[in-house]
Amino acid sequence: xxxxxIAGIGMYVPEQVVTNQDLTQYMDTSDEWIQERTxxxxxxFAHRTQETTTTMGVEAAKMAIARAGITAQDIDFIVFxxxxxxxxxxxxxxxVQRSLRMxxxxxxxxxxxxxxxxYALSVADQFIRGGMYKNVLxxxxxxxxxxxxxxTRGRNVSVIFGDGAGAVVLQPTQEAGVGILSTHLxxxxxxxxxxAMYNPGxxxxxxxxxxxxxxxxxxxxxxxxxxxxIDNAQNFPFMDGPAVFKKAVVKxxxxxxxxxxxxxxxxxxxxxxxxxxxxLRIAQFVQQKxxxxxxxxxxxxxxYGNTTAASVPLALCEAWQEGRVKPGDLVCLAAFGSGFTWxxxxxxx
Numbered sequence: 001x002x003x004x005x006i007a008g009i010g011m012y013v014p015e016q017v018v019t020n021q022d023l024t025q026y027m028d029t030s031d032e033w034i035q036e037r038t039x040x041x042x043x044x045f046a047h048r049t050q051e052t053t054t055t056m057g058v059e060a061a062k063m064a065i066a067r068a069g070i071t072a073q074d075i076d077f078i079v080f081x082x083x084x085x086x087x088x089x090x091x092x093x094x095x096v097q098r099s100l101r102m103x104x105x106x107x108x109x110x111x112x113x114x115x116x117x118x119y120a121l122s123v124a125d126q127f128i129r130g131g132m133y134k135n136v137l138x139x140x141x142x143x144x145x146x147x148x149x150x151x152t153r154g155r156n157v158s159v160i161f162g163d164g165a166g167a168v169v170l171q172p173t174q175e176a177g178v179g180i181l182s183t184h185l186x187x188x189x190x191x192x193x194x195x196a197m198y199n200p201g202x203x204x205x206x207x208x209x210x211x212x213x214x215x216x217x218x219x220x221x222x223x224x225x226x227x228x229x230i231d232n233a234q235n236f237p238f239m240d241g242p243a244v245f246k247k248a249v250v251k252x253x254x255x256x257x258x259x260x261x262x263x264x265x266x267x268x269x270x271x272x273x274x275x276x277x278x279x280l281r282i283a284q285f286v287q288q289k290x291x292x293x294x295x296x297x298x299x300x301x302x303x304y305g306n307t308t309a310a311s312v313p314l315a316l317c318e319a320w321q322e323g324r325v326k327p328g329d330l331v332c333l334a335a336f337g338s339g340f341t342w343x344x345x346x347x348x349x
Contacts, residue, residue: 003179004128004136006347008070008169010063011317012056013304014046023159026150034159039280043162043305045145052086054095056165057141060313061096064137068169072100075169076133078107079124081116081140081309083338084147085109088200096139114276114337115185116140116309117166118345121333122183124170125345134172140309141165147197149236157239160279162305166313181263183345184255191247194240195338200225245282251342252286256334259346265330270296271349272325276335277301277311286334298324308337325349 019042020031034040046056057080065072080093093107112119117140124136144161148154173179202224229235252275260266267290275283280301287297298319307314312333319325329349336342 002129002131002172002174003181004125004170005173005179006168006349007171008064008066008068009167009313009317009320010060010065010067011164011166011314012059012063013164013314014044014051014056016045016047017042018045018162020159023150023155027155027158028152029155029159037281038160039299039301040160040305041302043303044164046143046163048146051143051163053082053084053141053143053165054086054092054099056143056163057082057092057139057167058096058099060141060165060167061100061137061139064167064169068135068171070135070169072102074135075100075102075105075137077105077124077127077136078102079110079120079136079138080107081110081112081120081138082142083111083113083116083308084142084144092139092141096137112309112337112341112343113339114278114306114308114311115335115339115341115343117312118183118333118335118343119185119341120309121168121170121180121345122185122343125180125183128170128172131172136170137167138170139165139167140311140313142308142310144308147236149233153233154236156241157237160306162307164304164307164310164314166310166317168313178348180345180347182259183343184258184262185341185343186251186255187339187341189339191243192339193238194243195238195340197237199229199235245279247340248278248282248336249285249289251340252282252334252336253289255336255342255344256286256290256332259332259344263346265346267291269330270332271329272319272331273297274312274315274319274331274333275299276308276337277304277315278306278336311335
């Protein structure tokens with residue numbers, strides 16, 4: 001049986017460290033208030049003009065490619081997960097292909113927010129298992145800092161997020177009991193709007209009772225992005241935190257147990273659980289519910305905040321670099337986020 005294995009892993013975080021105390025310059029908050037609710041102490045912010053979601057992803061990719069013992073010319077396909085692309089279109093995948101001067105390979109962008117990396121990993125895994133590609137580059141990268149509301153009005157969201165990138169190179173293996181054992185993907189769009197960034201978006205026309213032909217060009221343009229949207233802070237992310245927390249603490253353990261059950265394992269068999277770094281309180285709840293020890297769960301949200309699609313590969317890379325993930329270890333990756341979408345991947349390192 002052909003499986004895919006992680007042959008190389010890399011990460012990148014910006015140099016600028018932004019502490020909770022730093023945020024008090026812009027909003028009514030405190031280090032104690034943020035840590036109590038999220039567990040976050042600091043996060044990284046990308047350079048405003050010199051770093052983008054793509055450039056951070058490229059740096060993580062370079063590290064992953066080098067550690068896989070190959071070159072950029074050996075990559076057959078790119079899967080790029082992000083909710084904060086450089087442009088509305090095109091996606092970041094082709095920008096990575098250009099930046100690394102790769103062959104004219106395919107590039108796919110995945111928009112599954114916090115679950116994005118695991119969704120992307122699952123897609124890449126299927127390409128490897130099917131024999132279509134031999135070296136697939138999977139990237140999760142986010143630049144949140146450019147689109148957050150740094151005021152007291154927006155603090156419930158803005159204190160949570162940070163910037164960064166992680167990447168892996170997947171390759172085929174026929175070694176027994178090695179590689180990605182299974183991936184599990186789910187969604188429920190019933191509450192899609194309680195964690196969303198509404199504008200700009202094509203939904204802006206849904207309330208119209210008159211056909212577009214009845215409006216002039218300027219009016220139609222303002223439905224996509226208007227001064228009123230900006231004045232009313234409608235161009236920032238919205239989150240109903242308590243509702244998200246309530247759903248997450250149910251679906252997180254479910255999807256982890258799904259991966260374990262399918263492969264005949266139990267929580268005690270896990271060497272390491274790498275949860276999406278959404279909120280330290282969620283991770284601690286999941287840890288307690290599954291009966292895992294502190295040594296079995298890796299969290300770095302304290303340093304980087306929530307980097308959504310980048311958080312799982314960032315945490316996995318750090319865990320590996322620290323020697324906490326070794327050959328033969330059973331590792332579970334899990335995520336829950338906007339959509340709602342949630343996912344898990346079980347692998348033998």
